[in-house]
Amino acid sequence: MAKLAGGGMFKKIILAMFLLLMPAILFSQEINQIEWLSQLDSKAIATFGDGKKLFYMTFPEFSEKHKASPMDELNKYSDNSPLTRGMIAAIIARELNLKGSFLYILTGWERYACRACIAEGIMTSDSSENDPISGPELLDIMIQAKNAKGRN
C-alpha cells in the first residue's frame, strides 16, 4: 500500500517538474531559432540545407505538404552543397507558383526560375543563377519572397 502511494507521489513529482521545465524548453527552442538566424547572417556562403531550413521556417505550410509528397527540388542536392541563386529560386518559383515560373516548370532550367524571381522583385538582376549566395542574401531573398506571397 505504502509502495503504491510512493509511486503516485513519484508521478506527481515528475509531472510538476515537466510543467516547470516546459516554458524553459519552449523558450530555448525559440532562442535556438534566433541564434541560428544570427549565425546565418554572418555566413559568407550559405548551404542548400540552410536554404531548405529557412524556406520551411518562413513557409511552414509547405513543410506539412512535403511530408506527404516530397518535392524534387528539395532533394536534388545534398544539404552541405553551397547554395546558388538558381537552387533557391527553383524552390521559391515552384512552391509560390510565381507568374513567370511556367518556362521553369516546362524546361526545369534554374535560369528561368531566377527570371521569375527577378520579375516578382524577390531577387536582383545583377548576377546569374550559378552565383553562390551568402547568409544575408538568403535572408533578404526570403523576406522578399514572403512579401511577394503577401502581394499575390
Place this chain on the structure above:
Amino acid sequence: MKKAILLTIFFITFFYSSNSFADITVIKIQGTAAYRDGNKWSPLKEKMKLPEGVKVSTGANSYAVISLNSINHTVKVEPLTMIQIFSKETKSETDTHIGLKRGQITANVPRDEKVKTIFKVSTPVATSSVRGTEERITYGNRSGMTVEVLRGSIEATNRLGRGNLISGRQKFVQMSNSANSGNILSSVRSITIVSVNGYGLISEEAQMAIQEHFLIIFKETQQSPSTLHGQISWRGYV
C-alpha cells in the same frame, strides 16, 4: 542665500533640459522575438522594459511591437528582422534612432506640436527622417533600402547626402550597389502615365483601330494577313 537659490534653479533647469533615456517597452509579441542580453539572446516578453541601445531580433512568421517613448511612438518589428534602438526623451524633445541591420519595420510616429521630434531610421546605405507619419522600411543585403510612406511625409537621404522628401504612398529605393537612389515615382508610373501612340491614341485604342482596319482591308482586298500588317503600320497607327 541668493546664490543657493540660483544654483538650485540652475540645477533643476539643467536636469530637465538634459536628455534622459526614454522608456522602451514591449507592447505585443507574436511568435519568436528576442533581445541581446550581454553575449546571449533572451526571449522578449510583453510589458518588458528594454535598455537604451538594445538589439531586437525576430524569427520567421513573428513580430514584436515596441513603444519607444511616452508620446506613443511605436515600431513594429516584422519577421526575420534585426534592429538596434536608441531613444532619448525630455519634456520638449524626443530623439529616437533605429539601426536596421536586416528585415522590415513599420514605424508609427504621431505628430505632437508641443514636442520637437527627431526620428531616424538608418541602414548601411541610407537614412530616413520621419516627420509625423507612418512608414514601412525594408533593408536587405542585395535589395538595398526601400522606404514606403504609408501616411504623412519623410525625408530619405543616401550616403552621399542626396535627399528626397517623400509623401503620399511614394517609395524611396536605394540599391546597395548604386550611388543614386531610384525614382520615387517608379512604383506608380506604370499605372498613372499612359503611353500615347500615333494620332494621339492610347495603346488600347490603337490595338482596336488595327483590328478594325484589318477587317475592313481584308474584306475589300482579300489579301494575306502578312501583307495587311505592313499596310497598317505604314498608315501610321503603330
